[in-house]
Amino acid sequence: MSSDTERTVTARTSDRGAATRGALLDAAKETFVTSGFAEAGVTEVVARAGASVGSLYHHFSGKADLYLTLFEEFQKRQTQRTRQAVQDARAAGETDPMPQFLAAARAYLDGCLAERDLAALFLRGDAPPGFEVIMRDRLRQWARRTAALFEHEDALVVVVTGALAAVVQEVTLSDDPEAARRMAEEALAIIGRIHRT
Numbered sequence: 001m002s003s004d005t006e007r008t009v010t011a012r013t014s015d016r017g018a019a020t021r022g023a024l025l026d027a028a029k030e031t032f033v034t035s036g037f038a039e040a041g042v043t044e045v046v047a048r049a050g051a052s053v054g055s056l057y058h059h060f061s062g063k064a065d066l067y068l069t070l071f072e073e074f075q076k077r078q079t080q081r082t083r084q085a086v087q088d089a090r091a092a093g094e095t096d097p098m099p100q101f102l103a104a105a106r107a108y109l110d111g112c113l114a115e116r117d118l119a120a121l122f123l124r125g126d127a128p129p130g131f132e133v134i135m136r137d138r139l140r141q142w143a144r145r146t147a148a149l150f151e152h153e154d155a156l157v158v159v160v161t162g163a164l165a166a167v168v169q170e171v172t173l174s175d176d177p178e179a180a181r182r183m184a185e186e187a188l189a190i191i192g193r194i195h196r197t
Contacts, residue, residue, distance in 0.1 A: 017058075017059070020049070020051055020055050020059065021059045023049040023050065023051060024045065024046070024049045024051055024055070024056055024059060024060065024066065025066065025069060025070060025073070026048075026049070027045045027046070027047075027048035027049035027051075028040075028045050028063075028066040028067070028070060029070055029117075029118060029121075030048055031044050031045050031048060032066075032067060032070070032121055033117045033118070033120075033121055036124075036126040037063070037067055037121075037126045037127055037128065038126055040063060041063075042056060042062065042063055045063070045066065063128075064128035064129075067127065067128050067131075068128065068131075068134070070118065070121075071122055071131075071134070074115060074118055074119070074122070075138065077111060077115075078108055078111045078112075081107040081108065081110070081111045082104040082105075082107045082108050083104075084107065085103040085104045085106065085107035086100050086103060086104050086149075088103065089103040097149045097150050097151070098192055098194075099192070100149060101146065101149055101150070101160060101191075102188050102191065102192050105164050105167075105188055105191070106184075106188060108164075108168070109167065109168065109171055109181075109184045109188075112168055112171055112172045113171065113172075113177055113180070113181060116172060116177065119168075119172045120172050120173055122135070123168075123169055123172055123173060124173075139161070139165065142161060143157055143158070143161045146160065146161050156194065159194060160191055160194065163187065163190075163191050164191065167183075167184055167187045167188070170183060170184075171183070171184045
């Protein structure tokens, strides 16, 4: 077999593997959102994905790995949204850290609303063992990024990070997305009025 043929076969195999992995993640998301993590079964996930149990274990170590992968991929999208918002604010000439923070916060909240089912899944408490440690670590990372933005004004960072975490919870778990969006804007306006000392 020539090296060009081997590359073509490898590319097709890689594409199939990526498609199967994506289908498994989509099926896991649907299953976890409708059944909850604890009640979800691997057999339900593979049936929804049109895959085999073997293919699931080829790509993931199990149900918890599916959940954690969904979480990490969601967080990557959220990080991209917030970084882009800060870059856009800076490109528009904004130098004050508070409007930059608010732009990032708005982008994060918009992401929670755009992917509401998934965002809510991670806040409901029905998760793999140890997930609360991952969530606390993620909050600390968020606080560190905020601290860098505000040049390490620790008290301000604690206040705005805590306030935004509460807003995220309310917006994501609200039964009325439009009311949640209005409340988020009001909360961001209040946060924006916090004076730096």
